[in-house]
Amino acid sequence: MIRFPLSELLDEQECYDYLLRTLHPDGLCCKHGHPLPPDQAPHDRSRAPILDYRCRQCGNVFNLFTNTVWEGTHYSCRTIVLIMRGFVQGTPTLQLADELGLDYGTLLKRRHRIQQIGLDHQPTDSLPDDVTEADEMFQNAGEKGEKHDDPDDPPRCRANKRPGAGTMDNDRPPVLGVVGRTTGQIRLTVCDNTQQATIQPQVEKVTQTTTTLNTDESSAYNHVAATGRGHTTVCHSCHEYARDDDGDGFCEVHCNTMEGIWTGLRNFLRPFRGVHKKYLALYVAMFEWAHNLKRVTADFLRTLMVPSFTYLPT
Template identity: 35%
Template sequence: MGLNLSNEQIGQEWGLNKDDAQRMTSPLRMGIVAVQAEPTLSGEVECDEVSVVAGHKGHPEAVKKGRQGRRRRLKGARGRGTLEKEKPPIFGMLQRGGEVMVRMLANVQQPTLKPLILGIIAPGTTVYTDEYDIYARLPEWGYGHKTVCHSRGEYARDEDGDGFHEVHVNTMEGFWSLLRSWLRPHRGLSQEKLPLYLGFFQFVHNARIRGKGLLKPLLHALLA
């Protein structure tokens, strides 16, 4: 059984109902999320945000009253993502050459981000972001801050003249591509379940092991 199969695929492999497969996999994801220690990121850290479409599948009580049911795939609202728009934002912090931390948030406003950043990124760290103004107060919070301006077509910049374009958030952008691929088999994820999948993928990424070799750190984390 693969670690990223949908519950329906697992059920087909094992001859189970997909609901039974979910009852097997949910405790695994919950256990991994519960035992993960919060990383401390330092040195050079990239921060970025992305939105995914996630409604309230399986939780009809959370759906706004009066909203018509959807007959087709859920489409996200325009603009910046929020939980209310059923397009929750995911915020990521990645230490170059180190670990990553991802969280689903209600929004990506400064009051929401500040405690998360202060709790994860060590003071004095150089933080790389795009030009989004939510990051404007990073120097006030005790960090070095370098930005690239995506709206002007700038994606990397050599600021110190050594020929290496060190100012970028391309590592984080690459992580988002991996995350989207990871989430793709799990169609129709709800906001209630999304944090479990994010936490599990964070564990897989930080373990830096793929294939069957991942089972050892997985079991160690659950049984330690």
């Protein structure tokens, strides 16, 4: 892909107004929450359109970035808008750093901090769907960026050659996915392994007890029915990908919805050319947000940038 720097193409005032609406829908205030009176003049205009104000009640100086992850930043509003766009769209950090003229290491740290907030604020309520699917995907994820002493044993080769089920320890951490057939909403969790003790509590957390869960024949789901949930399985190893149990011509026993989501997740992760396994959950969380929201919202961006703001999706 040809490089196309675009940071000079966006209007700084428009980006300021956009961030103001997004970060402070109720208007600016100081770090103690004292609102800015409409008639108050700025204390410092030297970084316009970013204006500093001094609180009349407590004396603290504040601006657009007070109480946000961007507090103290020297970036322009334009740069911040483009960084956030890159983070939520899954633009690789190296490409973003190059296009915006930023330091890669600094930007990567920033990305991980913001994506961690995205992970911490993910919805944890259970899917309302009567019919759900659960499945696992194994993602090769080693220790990107860390030195390995043996050049004949790079982590990627180790991971790819490892037989059997992936685990966090063998650099193929499983991602558990649950999708609601009606809502299309997903809940993804990076797990240490695919044992029943790991998988089942998570499935219970994100589904209603009245749901019918579709899974493959993995033993992790063997005791789902004991929780009161319906449970139907399809046997992947014998090429039975869909089955018409009640003979009505529709193959309702399948995990095809989840298979399609795995394709989407693999495509999302691929441009990063390997994610360190300790950060994998942060990237998976961003994919989950994007899948569930479809289009970026002010509340989502505010969640990522204002740590004290809790977004409760309806």
